[in-house]
Amino acid sequence: MRRTTKQKRGIILLVFLMMASLLAACSGNKDNTPGKTAEGGGGNPSAAEGNDGGAAAKPVKFSYVRPVWGAATYTKAGPYEKELFKQGNVEIDAQIIPVTEYDTKIMTIISSGDIPDVFWAGGPTDKKFKEMQDQGAFMKINEYLDKYPAVKEAVPQSVWDTLTDEKGDIYFIPNVSNPLVPIFTYYRQDIFDKLGIAEPKTVKELEAALVQIKQNDPKMIPITAQDTIWGFGGLSTSFGFSHYAWGPGNGEDRDNPQKIVPWYLTDGGKNYYFWLKNLKKEGLLDSEFLIAKNWDHAKQKFTSGKAAVLGINWGYGPEIISTMKKTNPAAKVGILPPLEGPDGTMGGLRPFGAWDRGIYISAKMKDPDGYFRYLNWLFTDGSDFRRYGIEGKTYKVEDGKKLLMADDDKEADYKNGQIEPLQMITPMSEALNWESEEAKYQGAGVGEYFAEAKAKFDAYNKMQYPEYRNPTIFSPLEVEQGAQLYNDYLQSVIDGAIINDKITEQDWDAAIDKYLKAGGQKIIDEVNELQTNKAKPQY
Template sequence: MVMSIAKQKQQRTSLKLSALLLTAVMTTGMMAGCTGKNDKESTSSPGSASPQQSSTSSASASSSETATLAEFSYMRPVWGPATFVAGGAYEQALNKAANVKMSVQIVPVAEYDAKLNTVFASGDLPDVFWASGPADYKFVDMQKQGAFLKINDYLEKYPAIKAMAPQALWDQLKDENGDIFFLPNASNPFNPMFNFYRKDLFEKLSIPEPTTIAELEAALEKIKTSDPKIIPLTGQDSFWGLGALGTSFGFAKDGWMPSKEDPNKLVPYWMLDGVVDFNMWLKDLRHKGLLDSEYLVNKDWSHSKSKFETGKAAVLGINWAYTPEILQNMKKSAPDAELGILPPLQGPNGDAGGAQLFSLYDRGIYVSSKMKDPDGFFRVLNWSLTEGSDFSRYGVEGKTYTVVDGKKVPLPQDQVENDFKTTQIEPLQFLRPIQEKLDWDALKSQYEGAGIGDMFDEVKNKYYAYTANYYSTYRLPSTVSETEQKDGARIYTDYLQPLIDGGATLNDKWNKPEWEAAVKKWLDAGGAKIIEEVNANQPSKAKPQININELFPQ
């Protein structure tokens, strides 16, 4: 009994201590939850114009128009870690320079679309927000309902905004009345996949550099014979990996192109002979042991790159932007190794290889039709493309970049103060001109800085060799098919997905007749109607004309 009372006392004491501890932790938690905000607010609340800011803003305004403070809410995805802290030093500098007060809402890019849908449904549209644009019918529908601001007049008023994208892109974005509602984030459509090869290995085996698909296959066979342990050909998939080889069969993956029977009729790429031939060729390579057995199987996208870098694979298809990384890692594994880049290969039917054309834009911005002062946003955007262009592109001297030999050189992230790191700048950025999306001078500095400057000219030459012949979809992003909206995804999943998403390469069941039978089922299930509607809604069947040399001169 005595023991029991003592135990009860002990338990009570223990309970009291626990309660005290919990209270302490709660208080600490609350303080931690609030202190950061208060600290920031004490220096400058997010976006608020302090007396100093206001006076400076007014003083620095170059016209009566820019002297007016632009205020708006802004929602955008972030690709980097979502660790933005509002009211930081960079934001204060931006507010002062652009005379703007923004309420920024960021969302990690992976969750952005889901969040945007929810916000749409609630009717709480931010003034300015990122979206995927008119290629998604949902936005076309909202545009028709008057949710977004028509921007034609603003494009005329602010030529710098219009100049940030090529005319071909603005034309794509016009609705049937010629109105534009979307500010595209213009992107470089030329991102070729390169076919890299181990030059030293080819020379050792006396294999000349292949120029055709047939020569490549012969080279792969010779490599396989010489050393069965080496994987002759590897890549991530048929787009990001072996996409350049696909172009040698004359098609643009995921695109619509003219039918063989009727050049004035556009059909989806899975109806083209070249696609079937390409898939059957890959299947044949796999059977012969010439293609990586993990192709399309290993979900870690970098497996093919690692194999090539460590000398386990002889030929690799991958995005050209990885050249410096591949070369450096390859030299770490084998200092004597040499990197070669195959030229675009001629295909079995005489098609010249090249690059697949990407979209001219990657997402973009809509302005809400309910925004109180839309001109305020356009003023700030215009500022970021004109007098504030250097600030928007490079940041603050000494904080985000230094000047070396008259050139602005970005500081490495580990030398940048927290308030000026990329994670604090990205949420406050808008759109940049397409001309900045490929900077050869910056790339050259990067190659030289990495000690691989002697490879730069070869990469640049091959870049233009691949992009000289591009394969693109002929279908405009704004071309809509009602049947596709309704049933497109379902009938694709039912009849085509099993063979197109790798099945035809990995599964022996899918041969050419089976492929054609699957396409026929798709046509019968509504595919034919989709084709009919797309062709009816898009009078022009011309290939998009984009001149690489005009966009990015050599």
């Protein structure tokens, strides 16, 4: 799974006002009731079949907006797209938005009234989208899930239960994900060995290693990363808090808190930010951290030999190591273990939710049955194409196994930037499959690194720093004023703490104090009153 945007709670009132008038005439799902299934009560109609499961139908057409985590290099009408359209009997008018900009831009698109047929969003645990559901902006999908069983089976029933509203209706298709997604800290083991630096076991030892690297080679960037949570997600846990989440406050029992608070009210959160600030001040942290518009720059600096340490989602491992080996065949890449923090806290893993965004369908979509027929095809007859693509272009076969090719080994027309924009959701059965993970390493030509990656995965998973807050519980004041209070009192300090030389710890404390007095404390009190179960979630 994979999330790079800050999770800010709140409600955009202007959108609600615009949507209220826009959707007044919407009739929900009346005109889009699916017919009978192809084979009695069930069956898996192929993408090429019509509603009756018979002769080939015209291609289903729909507009599609989604975020991309990779390079935004997608160009329409490429060979991969053409093959997908042919096999899936589909024509997708895809529009992509870099994930760092997605949450803001999708709301702008929606508020304009021109809602895409299919688009990605946070789902009903985000208050603004729940309001839109209730107003009739999105299509109810219960009957389509019954008609197309492969779509329903792609998501665990417990997740569907969570998404079912008080009337028993479902509107959202979640992109289910394995919540256990460690953020690895990769390092140039050959450089560490050359300088006589033992693998760090603590944050203090890592910082000392970065100093030694800088002294040895002033041109080398000691450490870089995607951004604060996705790149340094592993390091942040060493400070004893769960980034962008609610959890135990300072000094409380971590496993059974009586009260939960936002991460920026914890000592660990503040200490972590100002630790990164000090790294930047000392020239140890990449000068473009949080400044470069494309987070991919960090990965490129590491693989090109310009940086010694890289923090990034563990899923990029095969690509990173493969590219590094091509850049410098003598290079050795290591993975740091969870580090002990400044106060003795042991680092680990920050679990995420059961889904990473997902799909809404506009209530005005002309052919929802066709869309679900296509989606069902992706999980049945089209599953092989969805997972692997085209032989010799996106995957190769070795010893009877299909191995995905590393992006660097693909022709330009078949790189991930041409594939990701057309992808839908991933079924839970593929969220974490160790055989598939090993195949990724083998396909990238770095199979010898898989054992270490799995061992480090297990090591990070021993200590979890989850989100304690129930995402379906909303503080009334938070809904009304939460976003405004955050923007007025906290945003400039928190966003600028690392990169703004003028912001001090005293500024941070003062901003928190003003926020609490202006209403933040009431929000915290309301959440704790409404959420009676504050036990640590177990994954």
